[in-house]
Amino acid sequence: MVATLPPIGIGTWQNSDPEQCADSVRTALELGYRHVDTAEHYGNEQSVGEGIERAAVPREEVFLATKIHPVTGGLTYDEVIEEADASMNRLGVEYLDLLYVHWPVGDYEATATLRAFDDLVDDGLVRNVGVSNFDIDLLDEARRTLETPLFAHQVELHPFLPQPELIDDAQRRDYNLVAYSPLARGEALDHPTIRDIADRHGTSPARVCLSWVTSHDNVVAIPKATSRRHLEDNLASNELELDENDIASIDAIEQRKRFVERDGAPWQ
Template sequence: MGYRHVDTAEHYGNERAVGEGLTRAAVPREEVFLATKIHPVTGGLTYEEVLEEADASMNRLGVDYLDLLYVHWPVGDYEATETLRAFDDLVEDGLVRNVGVSNFDIDLLDEARQALEAPLFAHQVELHPFLPQSRLRADAQTHDYTVVAYSPLARGEALDHPTIRDIAERHDTSPARVCLSWVTSHDNVVAIPKATSRQHLEDNLAASELELDEDDIASIDAIEQRKRFVERDGAPWQ
């Protein structure tokens, strides 16, 4: 279809299947931007655990380097200096091309930047019309990294919001495309929507062809409803 960014994680339990898909695809490895994550519970984030889990992820994926490796959550045994020193060493050894973090707040992002020698490439976080993450988006623009928006459709709930539906009708398109176009209309933001069918995969990819006007974007920005879908003990926003 044209997808070239594959996002997975050790915690999802699907790295081996993703690797099989990459092997079977007719797309050269160097054309695929492959990202995975190390989880503080299932993998561990001490220096040695990061090195071991990165190697295990590459073995499961059947690759000899990762385009992007994330700290999945800043909880458990995450400690910026020790954890990110391992990420720096993986970059220096050519095993990881870029360093990312996920589910951080502003203070933890500042701490991570101070601990890292490699530039912070991406921050993956829940982001959708009910959780616009304006402070994190501003931080990404200030420090020139990418926000990767997960759950950009708000687990499907945003598709039924009257503002989203009205804009979709005016553009003769789907509410999902409207949400994704709104997400990526913001500087330094990309989206990784979940899809459970070929039709949804095609619909999500077609969102890149939809251009919302300033009034559309302002209308979605003005939605006052706030809801977070992904929670865990120790999350920095708690």
């Protein structure tokens, strides 16, 4: 069985203030987070690395993930090798726990791109490989191409974009589905169903959303947070257990909205 990620990690997209980013990562780790997610495209890898360095947590206890972007770096074989090295230098680490293909666009080509990922694993520089923003056909192609088992697929997932097909695939194929924007950019927190469940449990809407996301087998969440209060609130979702009626009520939300789009995305 694939190794299991912690249910809640810290996302760092749009955490662009260097000091705030470093401090939020440090705070998260000292609160108990162990999964830190960043990306070359976020422009904050150096700050994330500084936060990890400042935290009173051994590096080997931190599961660190980053992503190679087809625009800022490129996804040809040589570019993947070069950009993985550049990411490690910015992060100040000697290895990556997880490296993703950020988007299957631009010069992404499964054979050349993923051969580089396999070689990085063989060289001990990357421990696990993942993809992000793929569809089922691209996932199948990636699995056929990789020699290394696919460890994770990162996608937008929240009550307005529940992604049942991708959840089913992750469960059947036994890899981690990592949910970004799990609070729907905050919009899900105001939905009447979410608020009603939060009121009945005496908890926050954020905890309800995150508990719903992680109630699915093989699914973890990486909400972005910068303040200590939000970091604590998100992590406390681990302690909330929704009942079957709660989950069914959220599943029944009909509103559908995708917040992250880009030219060439496979769902377009």
